[in-house]
Amino acid sequence: MADLASFARAVLRAAGADEESAAAATRAMAHASRLGVDSHGIRLLPHYATAIAGGRVNGRPRLRFEEDGAVARLDADHAQGARATYAAMARAVDLAGRYGIGAVTIRNSSHFGAAGAFALAAAEAGCIGFATCNSDSVVRLHDGAERFHGTNPLAVAVPVEDGRPWLLDMATSAIPYNRVLLYRSLGMALPAATASDAEGRDTTDAERAEMLAPLGAAFGFKGAGLAGLAEILSAVLSGMRLSHEIAPMAGPDFARPREMGAFVLALRPAAFVDPGMFRAGMARYLAALRGSPAAACPVMAPGDREWAEAERRDRDGVPVDPTTLAALAALAGRYALRMPEPRPGAG
């Protein structure tokens, strides 16, 4: 990963990012690539380089915070999303240090990246972290027949003594959109109740899938409601664009800022309960969960699968799919950089 990360930083610097922006974007991509969330991993590097070089994303932003009690508003000056969000979470953690809890809305940000990366940053600082954003419309409403919400993720991380944080990073759609693209290229049928055709009817035909279903299948009002929560916290509470108002991530316009909002929150456990009691409570909960009888596969806590994957990848390297590998080679050519040699794979 170190080789890939150095390359990513160098590409972003060459595309026009300042040191902090390049480091933050690389940190978020490395998080996702390590944990096996390849949709938000190094695969995004060409996109970020294009967005910075084109001017959609400001590679040298001046972040401005305004505080009001335990709350802050960040105007991110059209920063790369991870640059804005890591800074916002650091401020939320700082507020939680002073007030027990801290929340920050982000204005004028851009593509969020892996929400779990930012929740995790809070957990690494000893706080419970929560991060959410809205994103390009691609998910229908419950009973809906058009793309309305984004996949609007909710991520929560909780510190665990002597262990990896409890880490939930979930889209509020049934599946991510790139799963549809993957199934198309594999010629496979989608799982039931995960996607709909252009009229909003359920389809398992990846070729006909025009939009995603909200999480919950027949109970999709729950997934749609959670997507709405993400929308309200990240777009309405920041005064930014709703999902269906955001210019498409894929362009063609790479010059104009997308004016995206986001929301982060940190809670300091010691403000609520004796720290020893909190640690013991998490340990007791996780031991009970991991020891719970399983029907088939072993029972896992949120994050267990991802941390195991990170261990594998730290040992074996991060696999990179052929499309991304070709895009990285093009970037190496464009910016006259030494091409890294990641492990080829499905990514």
Add this chain to the structure above:
Amino acid sequence: MADLASFARAVLRAAGADEESAAAATRAMAHASRLGVDSHGIRLLPHYATAIAGGRVNGRPRLRFEEDGAVARLDADHAQGARATYAAMARAVDLAGRYGIGAVTIRNSSHFGAAGAFALAAAEAGCIGFATCNSDSVVRLHDGAERFHGTNPLAVAVPVEDGRPWLLDMATSAIPYNRVLLYRSLGMALPAATASDAEGRDTTDAERAEMLAPLGAAFGFKGAGLAGLAEILSAVLSGMRLSHEIAPMAGPDFARPREMGAFVLALRPAAFVDPGMFRAGMARYLAALRGSPAAACPVMAPGDREWAEAERRDRDGVPVDPTTLAALAALAGRYALRMPEPRPGAG
């Protein structure tokens, strides 16, 4: 509802509740009965009367708050759940008035009731409200084969100008447990992927259903993760019992407090964004959502169905099922109270 509510208050007072406890419990039940959430409506009155009379719930609690910045801890002295939670949410709203955001953990509480009632109390005070708790184990983990989490609800309410609040009140299980009981009594098959037999295998046979599935069907790790969030915030962050450690709601022990935790949070929108911009954002979001093309049924925002039901019930009365009606008659006899005359119905 007024007649039923007066009766409920009188029963609770006669069972040993002080005026505030009787009023709070009645308010929460009336909320649920009005909005059509009958599982948490007037049906709970016999249970609450038994719990107070038996000593499990302290009808005359002395609530003690400790504040630390924008955070407070409430020791509810084994109060009735609504008594504790309305007080905690009022404090969270007060903290949000001072700090922009406020969170309160609740210790030594009891059965929560309808989570949406408490989130709504924040919205009625102009805040975004969030309420959650854990509860008796009845939901398996993803890939699990035993009852582990409770139905652990998440409720969020958001104020809307000139309209009813946006109101999401969802169990993190696929369905509530009393849906299983209902389908048993109707001899009907359950929806797919909502319940499991004693070995954790999916079943649609209500008679064989031994535990609920987490929300999400094949993606049940998301529902289980959300249940875990409820568990961590309400039990670990308060130092109270995990779902599988809570004594059964149904008894037989009605003398010993159940030591349940809960968590509430309030955000004051004006601390984050210009109030006019927030109101306009919510209006724009809801207009787009309600105007979104529908596949079959009309598209609704969270709460729309419930507010429409409340309007019908305010006009026609609250229907009460035969079992509950008989239990209310028994209470009227026990405490020598005039029996209310609610609309008989399916409840």
